[in-house]
Amino acid sequence: MTILVTGGAGFIGSNFVLDWLAQSDEKVVTLDALTYAGNLENLASLQGDARHLFVQGDICDRALVDRLLAEQRPRALIHFAAESHVDRSISGPGAFMRTNIEGTYTLLEAARGYWGTLDADAKAAFRFHHVSTDEVYGSLQAEDPPFAETNAYEPNSPYSASKAASDHLVRAWHHTYGLPVVTTNCSNNYGPFHFPEKLIPLMIVNALAGKPLPVYGDGQQIRDWLYVSDHASAIRAVLAGGRLGETYNIGGWNEMANIDIVNTVCALLDEFRPDPAGPYARLISYVKDRPGHDRRYAIDARKIERELGWRPAETFASGIRKTVQWYLANPEWVARVQSGAYRDWVSKQYGN
Ligand code: NAD
Numbered sequence: 404m405t406i407l408v409t410g411g412a413g414f415i416g417s418n419f420v421l422d423w424l425a426q427s428d429e430k431v432v433t434l435d436a437l438t439y440a441g442n443l444e445n446l447a448s449l450q451g452d453a454r455h456l457f458v459q460g461d462i463c464d465r466a467l468v469d470r471l472l473a474e475q476r477p478r479a480l481i482h483f484a485a486e487s488h489v490d491r492s493i494s495g496p497g498a499f500m501r502t503n504i505e506g507t508y509t510l511l512e513a514a515r516g517y518w519g520t521l522d523a524d525a526k527a528a529f530r531f532h533h534v535s536t537d538e539v540y541g542s543l544q545a546e547d548p549p550f551a552e553t554n555a556y557e558p559n560s561p562y563s564a565s566k567a568a569s570d571h572l573v574r575a576w577h578h579t580y581g582l583p584v585v586t587t588n589c590s591n592n593y594g595p596f597h598f599p600e601k602l603i604p605l606m607i608v609n610a611l612a613g614k615p616l617p618v619y620g621d622g623q624q625i626r627d628w629l630y631v632s633d634h635a636s637a638i639r640a641v642l643a644g645g646r647l648g649e650t651y652n653i654g655g656w657n658e659m660a661n662i663d664i665v666n667t668v669c670a671l672l673d674e675f676r677p678d679p680a681g682p683y684a685r686l687i688s689y690v691k692d693r694p695g696h697d698r699r700y701a702i703d704a705r706k707i708e709r710e711l712g713w714r715p716a717e718t719f720a721s722g723i724r725k726t727v728q729w730y731l732a733n734p735e736w737v738a739r740v741q742s743g744a745y746r747d748w749v750s751k752q753y754g755n
């Protein structure tokens with residue numbers, strides 16, 4: 404048996420692939436275009452592992468996806484590949500429309516074609532698992548209840564609008580063609596291999612370099628934070644037992660204001676790697692706010708717990724300690740990401 408994972412060289416995808424192969428011998432085929440966010444070094448521990456096949460390619464390439472499905476005959480496709488950074492979607496939305504909407508459409512059509520060729524048992528067992536975000540629900544006021552699966556979609560950024568569009572396509576392919584889909588909408592992840600353009604890894608690497616820690620606006624925006632391996636376990640639970648055509652919200656029951664996140668990171672660095680120049684929080688610098696910045700996200704994750712028995716294993720206190728320790732233990736990974744050398748990884752490791 405085989406699963407096909409798109410975006411498996413990115414932050415969450417690589418954690419998912421590593422977790423999957425740590426728990427199972429089922430083969431994983433990773434399809435990833437290796438954009439700036441894709442880093443094959445994240446999967447370096449799988450080099451030479453016959454259970455893993457890496458294919459560099461674009462999810463918008465229908466011929467490639469058709470060929471992969473026909474050759475590899477996966478029982479499930481888990482779709483992580485996306486442009487994922489809100490700030491980049493504001494400065495350049497085009498790539499988000501292409502990968503997140505057109506790419507998801509291409510995968511759905513290719514999966515529909517492949518699924519139609521399967522025998523009855525394989526057809527019933529096949530899954531298209533779409534990995535999405537809580538940002539599709541828009542922004543909450545302080546007193547609002549957390550996002551439930553029944554909330555209306557109100558995306559506010561080009562990124563979240565493109566993800567909302569992809570969620571709608573996935574829903575329609577189930578409703579119209581019967582494609583066996585499940586969708587998960589998750590809150591902010593953090594953990595190993597997180598690209599340092601996102602809040603937590605950016606704060607860690609900037610602090611260690613003695614650079615300013617840029618906090619947008621008043622720093623009081625709230626996010627729900629989930630350790631990345633808990634996202635992986637939630638996806639495994641939904642893949643195994645989620646009801647077809649359903650969506651499941653995934654969250655950490657951990658709402659925190661950005662400034663509290665930054666102070667927590669600083670305090671951990673003070674503990675693990677004290678700076679003779681003084682506490683890291685001295686580097687905090689309030690900067691211009693993100694345009695259209697969503698004020699608050701929060702997740703009601705009771706459905707996945709009720710139906711599938713899933714709850715996060717990590718608390719924020721345990722997950723953030725592991726995360727800061729991971730960055731301190733992996734300065735070469737950080738240096739190669741910062742210098743851009745990670746992009747040479749493929750040619751260095753594998754020749755041309
Ligand atoms: P990421 O940006 O770290 O990784 C994205 C991966 O997709 C990269 O490896 C990149 O090379 C690949 N990719 C991009 N365009 C591609 C294309 N056209 N064809 C093939 N591969 C392509 O993203 P992430 O943070 O790991 O997020 C993964 C998924 O989870 C995304 O769909 C995102 O919307 C969703 N999500 C992320 C979070 C979060 O906190 N990061 C939370 C909820 C949901």
Ligand code: DAU
Pocket residue numbers: 487488489490535536537538589590591592600601602603605617618619620622624625626661693700
């Ligand atoms: O909610 C899930 C989403 O979480 C995912 O769908 C996205 O792919 C992922 O990037 C993330 O989006 P956010 O915009 O919430 O994450 P980011 O790390 O960019 O920012 C987190 C918060 O921190 C947000 O309120 C903006 C703020 N921020 C971010 C950066 C990069 C700062 O204050 N300073 C910064 O330098």
